[in-house]
Every structure is written in C-alpha cells, then in structure tokens.
Amino acid sequence: MSRHILIASKDKRIGELAKEAVQSLDYNVVVAADLSLALYLTNKNMPDLVVTDEDLINGSGFDLLSELGTDDELGVIPILFIGKNGSDGQRALDLGAKKVIANPKTIDELFLELMPHLKLDEKAPKQRPEYSPE
Template structure:
C-alpha cells in the first residue's frame, strides 16, 4: 500500500519538486501552502507523514508542530522539518518540539526520500 504524505510548503517550485519525486516513488502526495490552516489540513487528511517548512505564511512551522504534538491524535505523527535558514538553533528547536526529522534546504532528493521512508517504517 502506498503511504500518504502531506507537504506543507509555500514555495511552489520546491513543493513541485518534492511532489514529483515522491509521486514517482509511489507516495500519495497532498500539498498545502498556508501555515494558519495547516493543522486542520493535517487532521482532515490524516497523512502517514508530514513534510513541514519552517517559514510559512501566516504561521510558523514550529507553531504548527507544537500544536500537532499537543493533540493526542497527532502526537506520534512523523513530521520532517525543512528549513532554509540552516541555523543550529532551528534544528535544536525542532528536536525540542518533537520533530521526527530535520533537513536543511537545499536538500538531496534521495536523502529526503530515504528519511521519509524510514519515518513510515518503509524498508
């Protein structure tokens, strides 16, 4: 069965690239670009894994993660954080908030894929 991934990313080109190589790998991909509605989108779609950008319009990815971790339904949902700022403190923040993975842009497509696979227990 195919895993369902939700991409929360405001940069259209980046979203397109991720969507492309995940779909090609057989993932079911949903896309969302707004921070404010991200949590309800997660609850609505109930994906197996979430790719979450930090710099989102209207609401930061950290806040989204925090809310996800606070709710029982999404407490254990695998979340991969992506950030373009690339600073250590962002990584620490993400780990502290309970992200399942953290990757800095620009990333290697293969690494993202590998990470997501391991996060959903896919060999």
C-alpha cells in the first residue's frame, strides 16, 4: 500500500525537510508550490497527510484549508499548518488545520511534528533513523 504526504509550499526547504524526515517510513512525499496543483494532487492521491504554510503560488495555505474543508471526502485528511506568527496559527485552526507547527529548522524538528499524524506499521521506527552514508 502506497502512503502519501503532500507538502504545499513555495519554500523548497520545507519539501526537502519532509522528504528527508520520512524517507525511511515508506511514504511518498509530493511537493506542490501552486494552490491549483496542490488541490489536483490532493484529489488524485488522497494523501494521508497534508502539510502547508501560508505561501503558495496563485493562493495561500489558507485557501487550501478552505477548499479541502468544504469537501466531504477530502475534509477528513489531517492538515498541519506551518505558521509564522500567532494570528496565522489561529486562522489556520479556525479553517480546519489539525495542528499548527512553528517553522521547522531541522529534519528532527519536522519529524517530531509529523510522527503523531502518520499511519505507521508496527515495525516502523519510533524515532528518525540516523543518517549513514553508503
């Protein structure tokens, strides 16, 4: 079974952090910088989790929350919102975000925020494996 996470952000660093954070957990991470693409990919892939921030091309993370929240099928997908300040966070929660997280600086920070929201097999690691170059 393929599992998906959608990262909706213009910030390429967020997508790179997410891919690195969950690479060992058998999740496919897809990144969309554009609101229209994020909505298309959500409809197509029905991801297990969406992570967004405010900055999207042709829209915002708030628009994404609004659109997904009004759809009966897509509205059940948990959405984590990466907030830059308190008012962004409250607005995101009001629009249906499951959780607001501070802008992660490291892979470990993002991993810790994502873990409680991922569907994991019993054998999956409870902490991010250490990087070991081959």
